[in-house]
Amino acid sequence: MIPIEAIVVLGLLLFAVGFVGVVVRKNLVVMLMSLELLLNGANILLVGFGRRLGSPRGSIFALFVIIMAVSEAAVGFALVLAYFRRTKSYDADALDDLKG
Amino acid sequence: MFALIPLFPLIGAVVNGLVGIRWFSRRAVGATAVGAAGLSFAAAVAAFAGLVRAADPVAVKTLFTWVPASLVRTASGSLASLRFDMAFRYDSLAAVMTLVVTGVGLLIHIYSLGYMAHDRSYARFFAFMNLFTFAMLILVLGANLGVMFIGWEGVGLSSYLLIGFWFSKDSAASAGKKAFITNRVGDLGFLLGTGLLAYALGTIDITGIAAGVEGGALARGTATAAALLLFLGATGKSAQIPLYTWLPDAMEGPTPVSALIHAATMVTAGVYMVARLHVLFTFSGTALTVVALTGAFTAVYAATMGVVQTDIKRVLAYSTISQIGTMFIGLGVGAYAAGIFHLMTHAFFKSLLFLAAGSVIHALSGEQDLRKMGGLRSRIPRTYRVFLVGALAISGIPGLSGFFSKDEILASAFASGNYLVWALGLAGAALTAFYTFRLIFLAFHGDERFDAETGRRLRESPRAMLVPLEILAALAIAGGYPGLPRLFGGGAWFRRFLEPSTGAPELHIGAGTEILLMLVSVAAAAAAIFGAHAIYVTHRGGPARRFAEKHRTLYRTVFRKYYVDEFYDRVIVGGIFALGRIADLFDRRVIDGLVDGAAGLTKRISRWAIRFDEGAVDGAVNGVGRIHLSASALLRRLQTGRIYNYALAVVVGVIVVITLAVVVL
Numbered sequence: 001m002i003p004i005e006a007i008v009v010l011g012l013l014l015f016a017v018g019f020v021g022v023v024v025r026k027n028l029v030v031m032l033m034s035l036e037l038l039l040n041g042a043n044i045l046l047v048g049f050g051r052r053l054g055s056p057r058g059s060i061f062a063l064f065v066i067i068m069a070v071s072e073a074a075v076g077f078a079l080v081l082a083y084f085r086r087t088k089s090y091d092a093d094a095l096d097d098l099k100g
Numbered sequence: 101m102f103a104l105i106p107l108f109p110l111i112g113a114v115v116n117g118l119v120g121i122r123w124f125s126r127r128a129v130g131a132t133a134v135g136a137a138g139l140s141f142a143a144a145v146a147a148f149a150g151l152v153r154a155a156d157p158v159a160v161k162t163l164f165t166w167v168p169a170s171l172v173r174t175a176s177g178s179l180a181s182l183r184f185d186m187a188f189r190y191d192s193l194a195a196v197m198t199l200v201v202t203g204v205g206l207l208i209h210i211y212s213l214g215y216m217a218h219d220r221s222y223a224r225f226f227a228f229m230n231l232f233t234f235a236m237l238i239l240v241l242g243a244n245l246g247v248m249f250i251g252w253e254g255v256g257l258s259s260y261l262l263i264g265f266w267f268s269k270d271s272a273a274s275a276g277k278k279a280f281i282t283n284r285v286g287d288l289g290f291l292l293g294t295g296l297l298a299y300a301l302g303t304i305d306i307t308g309i310a311a312g313v314e315g316g317a318l319a320r321g322t323a324t325a326a327a328l329l330l331f332l333g334a335t336g337k338s339a340q341i342p343l344y345t346w347l348p349d350a351m352e353g354p355t356p357v358s359a360l361i362h363a364a365t366m367v368t369a370g371v372y373m374v375a376r377l378h379v380l381f382t383f384s385g386t387a388l389t390v391v392a393l394t395g396a397f398t399a400v401y402a403a404t405m406g407v408v409q410t411d412i413k414r415v416l417a418y419s420t421i422s423q424i425g426t427m428f429i430g431l432g433v434g435a436y437a438a439g440i441f442h443l444m445t446h447a448f449f450k451s452l453l454f455l456a457a458g459s460v461i462h463a464l465s466g467e468q469d470l471r472k473m474g475g476l477r478s479r480i481p482r483t484y485r486v487f488l489v490g491a492l493a494i495s496g497i498p499g500l501s502g503f504f505s506k507d508e509i510l511a512s513a514f515a516s517g518n519y520l521v522w523a524l525g526l527a528g529a530a531l532t533a534f535y536t537f538r539l540i541f542l543a544f545h546g547d548e549r550f551d552a553e554t555g556r557r558l559r560e561s562p563r564a565m566l567v568p569l570e571i572l573a574a575l576a577i578a579g580g581y582p583g584l585p586r587l588f589g590g591g592a593w594f595r596r597f598l599e600p601s602t603g604a605p606e607l608h609i610g611a612g613t614e615i616l617l618m619l620v621s622v623a624a625a626a627a628a629i630f631g632a633h634a635i636y637v638t639h640r641g642g643p644a645r646r647f648a649e650k651h652r653t654l655y656r657t658v659f660r661k662y663y664v665d666e667f668y669d670r671v672i673v674g675g676i677f678a679l680g681r682i683a684d685l686f687d688r689r690v691i692d693g694l695v696d697g698a699a700g701l702t703k704r705i706s707r708w709a710i711r712f713d714e715g716a717v718d719g720a721v722n723g724v725g726r727i728h729l730s731a732s733a734l735l736r737r738l739q740t741g742r743i744y745n746y747a748l749a750v751v752v753g754v755i756v757v758i759t760l761a762v763v764v765l
Contacts, residue, residue, distance in 0.1 A: 019751065023744045031743070096741030 007048030015041030028083070028090045032076045039069045102147035102190040103161045105140050105198050106237035109230040112136025117227035126222050130213045133226035137209040137233060141202040148195045157600035158307075160243050162187040167246070172302055174317075180302025189243035189306060193601035196440060197240035197372055200447045204364045205233045207568035211455050212356040214564030215462060219354075225265060229360070232258035236365050240372060245294040245304040248373070252290060252337065255366045256283045262361060263353040275349035282346040286336015290373075293329030296322065297380075310379040320384065327380050327387030331394075334370025338424045340398045345665055347421055351413040355458030358413060363420050363454050364447035371427045371443050375436045375602050382434060382603075392432020392513070396521040399425030399528030401662075406535040408648075408659045411468050412457050415539050419494065420450060422528050426509055429525045435512030436602035437595040441583045442509055445501035448579045449493035452572040453536075456487040459561040459569065460543060465554055470539065475548040480560045484544050486573040491540050493576040495533035495625045501580030503622075508585065511617050515609040529621055533628035541636035587614055 014037050021034025043062040050058020080090065087094060112133050120129045151159070162185045169183035190198075209229060216225050235258055239251025257280075264276025298304050300322045301312040312318055318326075334340070339347035350362050361367070374381055374391060381388045399422045406418035423446050430439030461468055463480050477484045493500040496507065506529060513522040548555060560566070583594035635643045648655040657663065 019747075023748050023751075026744075092743055095743065099739055099741030 004048060004052050007044060011041045011043075011045035011048065013041070014038075014044060017041075026092045028080045028092050028095075029077075031092060032073065032080065035076070036069060036073065039065055101143070101150055102159065102194075102198070102241065103163065103188050104143045105147060105202065106234050106241060108136045108140040108143065109233035109237065113227050113230035113234055116223050116230065121223040121227065124223060126217075129223045129226055133230055134206070134209045134213065136230050137202065137206040140233065140237070141199075141206045144195075144198040144202040147190060148199055151190065151192065151195050158189065158191040160187055160189050160307075162243075172298075174300060174302040178302075182298060182302050182304075184244045184246045184304055186247060187243035188241040188247070190241065191601045192598050193372070193375060193440065194240055196444060196598065198237060200444050201233065201236050201240065201365050204447050204451050204572070205229075205236075205360060207571055208356050208360040208364075208451060208455065211359075211458075211565050211568040212354075214562040215356055215458055216354065217562075217564075221265070225262075225354070228258055228261045228265070229356075232262065232361060232366070236369070239369055243306060244308075245290075245297065245306075248376075249290065249294065252333070252369065252373075253287065255361070255369060256280060256287065256337070259283075259350070259361050259366055262357040263350045265353055265357065269352070271349075272352040275346075275352040279346040279350050282343050283336045286333040286343050289329045289332025289336070291333075293326045293333065296326040296329060300326065306376060309377065313379045313383045318380075318383070323380055324384040324386045327377070327384045328390060330373065330377065330380075331370075331387060331391055334373055334428075335394065336370075337373075338367050338370030338428075339421045340370070340394050340425060340428065341401065344398065344402065344421050345661075345668060348409075348414050348417040348661070351411070351417050355413065355454060355461060358417070359451040359454035359458070362417065363450040367420060367424055368427070368443045368447070371424060371431060371439055374428070374431045375440050378431070378436045378602055381431070388432055388434065389518075390432075391428050392516075392518060392521045395425040395428025395430075395432055396513075396524035396528070397425070398422065399429065400524050400531065401425075403528050403531035403535065404658055405661055407531060407538065408655065409535075410470050412460065412470055412473070412539065412543065413454070413468055415470070415535055416450070416453055416457060419453075419532060419536065422532055423450065423494070426506060426525060426528060429513055429521055430509035433509075433513045433516035433518060433521065435509060435516075437598040438505065438508040438512050440598060440602065441594050442502075442505035445493070445505040445576070445579045448572055449490045449500075449502055449576040452486060452490040452569065452576050453494065455565070455569055455572065456483055456490060459483040459565055460487075462561050462565070463558050464550060465557055467550060467554060470542040472550050473543040474546045474550070475544070477544040479558055482560060482566050483569070486566075486569045487540065487544070489573040489576055491536045494536055495629060496529055496621060497625065498618075498622060500577050501575070504580035504583050504585065507618050507621060508583065510621055511609055511614055514613070514617055526621055526624060530624040530628045533625040534632050537629045537632035538636055541632060542641075545637050546640060585614075587611060 018034045018037030018039075018041060021037060022031050025031055025034065043065050046058040046062045046065070048058070050056065050062075083095070084090060112135070116124070116129055116132050120132060124132070151157075164186050165183065166186045167182070167184050169181040171179050172182045174180050209226070212225065212229065216222060219225060232255060235251050235254025237251070239248055239255060242248035242251055260276045260280040263279050264273050266272045267276070294304055297309060300318055301309060303309060303312060313323065332343075336343040347362060347367065351358055353362070381391065402418045402421035402425060406415050406422065409415045409418060423442070427439045427442045427446070430436070430442055459480070460473070460476065460483060463476070463483070464473065467473065489500070493502040496503045510522060510525050510529070513525055550558075582597075583592060585592055635641065660666070
């Protein structure tokens with residue numbers, strides 16, 4: 001039986017790596033990949049706590065998150081691709097149309 | 101029955117004026133107009149026949165109530181109910197007037213068929229002529245002063261329309277205006293007189309006025325004022341001093357118009373009106389004297405101007421003024437029937453003279469200047485004959501109509517004891533004979549002074565013109581016999597016929613005096629005719645020219661019509677213009693000043709309002725905007741547009757919220 005603490009630590013680590021990836025990196029593709037890490041960190045916590053409570057609900061919810069992540073990735077990468085076609089660049093800094 | 105008399109001319113005027121003017125042929129227009137006049141004449145004859153047989157001398161026909169009864173307090177303080185109807189009154193006076201108006205009118209309508217044959221506005225002319233006949237009949241049939249006033253204004257209007265018939269000619273248009281405006285002055289008098297009677301008596305009905313005056317309901321001063329105001333109206337319509345100046349200018353109209361309106365009928369409306377209200381004038385006394393003196397002075401005054409005129413129609417115009425003056429002499433000495441008698445005979449011989457003058461003008465291709473005529477006797481003999489009949493009648497040669505009527509007036513004037521009026525009347529008659537025969541001698545005798553071209557085209561007028569002339573000539577001879585005095589074995593039938601309408605004048609005059617008076621006036625007329633013959637035929641106008649050269653100032657004064665037109669122009673027209681200028685100045689200075697002041701004040705106030713708007717209101721609005729701008733300048737820094745910044749903010753926010761939640765809970 002894997003102790004719940006280990007699972008929590010793993011989830012938080014994954015989340016932290018994803019968060020840093022999103023905040024620090026300027027490459028859109030990497031940022032999207034980091035987003036996946038964020039979601040998966042959360043998934044691990046869901047599954048881990050589900051197991052711990054002996055309920056399938058955590059796993060079921062994780063499945064929903066995975067499905068959502070897939071669609072999010074599909075849409076996200078489509079946007080990135082469209083952006084790349086226009087600018088020939090993955091740089092997130094250039095995407096500042098909303099700058100006040 | 102008699103209510104039908106004015107109906108036909110109205111129908112004729114409406115049909116020709118609205119339909120005929122566009123769609124009728126000349127023949128149809130003429131048939132409509134002459135038919136209307138003829139039917140009207142037939143109705144007048146029928147009504148006359150009815151009146152002779154009827155027991156009642158007065159018939160009144162009420163069409164509808166015009167002004168419903170309303171209580172008014174009269175001048176004497178009693179209450180009266182003032183009402184008047186659209187009503188016609190038919191008595192012997194109305195009978196004579198309708199017969200003259202429709203009879204002479206019919207002949208002139210027929211004459212116009214020939215005279216106006218080449219005019220472009222044929223239908224318009226006949227529509228106006230019928231309209232005039234209608235208005236004149238309303239005037240003579242009106243049972244109260246209100247209905248009479250409709251006719252009074254109606255004849256003024258149609259007179260204006262017909263004087264200005266050839267309105268493209270400047271002089272005709274302004275002559276029409278002059279006639280209308282001068283008449284308006286008189287009309288005002290008529291209206292004021294009517295109002296005064298309504299105020300004083302509470303009625304404007306002819307019968308009511310007579311009853312009121314005879315019943316002593318009217319103070320003598322009020323009666324005089326009302327009578328004089330009404331007589332002012334008469335001087336306008338009948339071209340007497342001081343409102344006569346329009347009539348000579350009215351000769352700008354077509355000659356049939358001059359004959360019908362400005363000789364035979366409309367200008368006698370004043371005479372008719374005074375005779376109609378004879379009770380009022382007799383009661384006043386003063387007013388009657390004014391009528392007699394005005395008539396006498398006008399008779400001589402106008403005759404002097406007739407002597408020097410060179411326009412054939414203008415001579416006749418002054419003659420008309422003078423003759424109407426003679427009628428007013430008759431009225432003014434109380435011989436109302438004699439005045440109306442002269443009105444009738446004058447209608448015959450004056451319209452005859454006018455129409456014959458029209459025939460002369462027609463023959464001479466429009467020439468009206470006596471100096472360019474002469475020798476026409478053999479060229480247009482039929483016209484000459486009828487002209488001569490008219491001239492003899494107007495001169496008062498025994499046997500013709502003018503002799504009887506004029507002598508009755510002069511005898512009445514003599515009998516009244518007012519010898520000044522009689523002498524002036526006699527002088528007027530002598531002058532009349534003189535200028536009429538001057539006209540004849542200048543136009544028909546002596547050398548031909550027209551140019552060859554006119555002479556070549558000269559020919560006698562068509563039958564449509566000559567036949568009415570000859571009928572009128574017959575009337576000018578025979579028209580006097582209904583009034584044949586007792587002296588000549590007549591029964592003075594005319595006077596007795598009029599008696600119910602005009603009363604019977606007392607003629608305190610012996611047969612010897614009457615014969616003497618006749619001899620005097622016939623001698624005066626004969627002397628005038630022989631004088632004219634000597635001057636204008638025997639000596640070919642030489643004495644007249646020498647006289648004019650010798651007394652140049654006098655001649656010029658008379659020739660320029662005593663400068664009365666100029667005087668009116670200066671004083672009255674000029675006065676009105678001056679008044680207008682004063683009003684204009686008042687407008688510009690005072691009224692405009694007030695308006696401009698108000699505008700200036702408004703401008704100043706609005707300038708303050710602008711300042712308030714721009715400073716306070718705009719300042720507040722802009723201030724709000726500026727605050728937002730500066731606040732947002734601070735806030736916009738947060739909007740970096742970089743995703744990771746936002747992401748960081750989200751995370752930090754979440755951490756803060758969670759921390760707060762943990763701490764608080």
